[in-house]
């Protein structure tokens with residue numbers, strides 16, 4: 323199956339933070355891949371901006387090296403890379419000063435789509451918005467792309483929303499959550515709302531519980547300073563995991579349109595109950611296997627910041643009353659994996675008697691690695707010997723179902739940047755969603771800070787602290803194994 327690529331309109335994309343890690347590792351390699359796929363029109367141009375003094379040629383060389391490093395060998399194409407690099411130009415611009423702004427305003431073409439990507443630290447977002455406005459670059463149809471973290475709590479998120487709103491309309495603001503750009507996350511909506519099969523069962527009557535896991539093997543070394551002021555709750559739960567929960571729990575939107583989808587997500591966040599203190603566990607990785615502990619990586623030897631969190635959430639709605647959503651995320655765990663598992667209730671009566679092989683149906687949506695969707699069903703074990711039941715997965719791994727072309731799934735950033743150019747905000751967070759998510763998160767973090775106790779240590783390479791296991795055991799349930 324050959325995927326259809328529809329070229330986007332001509333554009334000028336300005337990347338502030340053009341010399342930074344995100345630009346080099348994700349944004350520019352992603353744009354190169356879209357160019358390789360034929361999605362960028364001839365008139366598409368990319369302007370890098372940062373304080374470093376660089377010529378166009380020097381920046382192109384940096385980006386050539388970044389693409390050679392971060393794009394797989396089978397997607398390297400010398401001629402395509404030269405063509406891509408010819409689109410690139412660099413300007414020295416200081417977000418907090420005056421240098422470079424007039425030159426930038428002169429370079430951006432008024433008759434193409436204009437997008438400004440804020441790939442810089444959050445303390446610069448306001449300064450960039452204000453200067454774009456002052457130099458006449460906030461034209462009616464231009465877009466700004468804002469990276470995470472979007473605020474540190476409700477007050478700072480509100481302040482940031484207000485700063486951006488002073489210069490841009492909400493329809494111009496694209497708050498990135500790259501989890502929403504993943505193919506499987508969008509497929510989750512296709513599976514739910516494009517089939518009759520699942521939606522009638524998608525509620526408290528038939529779903530026993532939902533697990534959302536985002537497990538990482540890396541620690542925080544190298545960015546211990548930033549992480550220590552954030553922690554797993556702010557860095558992962560408030561944004562990425564909350565977004566995943568919303569897509570599972572939301573009501574069908576009236577159309578697959580930005581505000582229709584975002585209205586439904588917002589209702590879910592607002593319906594979340596406060597989390598009871600006994601329903602949340604925090605952990606911090608200890609030293610082991612020759613690796614440093616969180617306290618070593620974080621620099622602060624007395625840090626109380628959590629590198630792991632597990633919690634039980636409830637959505638108070640007709641659809642979900644009584645169905646727990648278990649969320650967990652952590653660093654230095656056994657494997658790098660992100661998945662959502664929806665476990666259905668057992669049949670009300672088993673005509674086969676007690677059978678080990680009969681397991682609850684589960685729909686497992688795998689975000690990484692190996693994006694795909696699996697439905698676990700019970701069937702008869704083939705062969706003679708009576709009615710013995712076994713569990714088998716109906717596997718919708720993209721590569722097998724759709725052919726090798728489909729295995730080359732665009733990275734989340736590729737897709738999201740193209741959505742910005744197309745002017746489609748469906749997969750971006752709206753300001754009120756972000757604020758509602760902080761309003762739910764703030765009391766949890768405030769309670770920890772008031773109490774000041776230490777997170778529970780856990781072994782590196784494990785699946786998290788003991789108390790997190792108990793969170794489910796006491797409900798008669800089990801976490802799925804954390805495995806690659």
Ligand code: NAP
Pocket residue numbers: 338339340341342343344345371372373374415416417418440441442443444446469470471
């Ligand atoms: P980074 O590697 O520290 O890069 C920061 C960039 O900002 C550099 O290009 C720097 O270049 C530029 N910069 C700093 N001060 C500036 C100023 N006053 N005026 C203009 N440019 C300035 O950061 P990053 O990792 O790329 O992250 C960028 C943003 O993305 C952050 O908000 C981060 O939280 C977010 N993010 C990053 C990742 C990731 O994987 N890296 C993932 C998710 C979100 P000069 O020093 O030359 O000015």
